[in-house]
Amino acid sequence: MYQYFxxxxxxEGTEGVPAPYVEALFEDAGWARNTPTWQKEKFSLIFMNSAWAFTVWDNEKMIGMVRVISDKIMAANIMDLVVLSEYRGRGIGKKLVQLCIEKLPHGDWFAHTSANNFKFYETCGFEVKNLTKNGTCAYYGYIQARKEGHR
Known part of the structure; x- marks a missing residue:
């Protein structure tokens, strides 16, 4: 699936995500640096067991991504939501979270993240469950389902 934003x-898709682009995103976010050659394959292997993934492209340059681990029925965990620093503040991250939730709208969503991201997840409809340095943000789809009369 392709869409424009x-x-x-x-x-959308977990196959064929180029490892060098993922590594560049991780480096920009400060999550990786000086990765040994023998470990570089992990940047594409992480998608193999992910339930869903979305990548964002500016022409031939991957500038954002998110991947999800889920049972695809009741619960999902947002993993590795990242947007290149020069593209932040344009609604890309929020759009990626929205696309994720659309995959399992009445499921429970979690994102374990650092405190500096709590406000972002709150704008996406998540609740901050732990106000320590790192915590879990949660979006309870069953509450939304009740509001919509589905449960």
């Missing part, structure tokens, strides 16, 4: 292309 503010002049960018969002691709």
């Amino acid at each position: 503010n002049g960018l292309v969002i691709r």
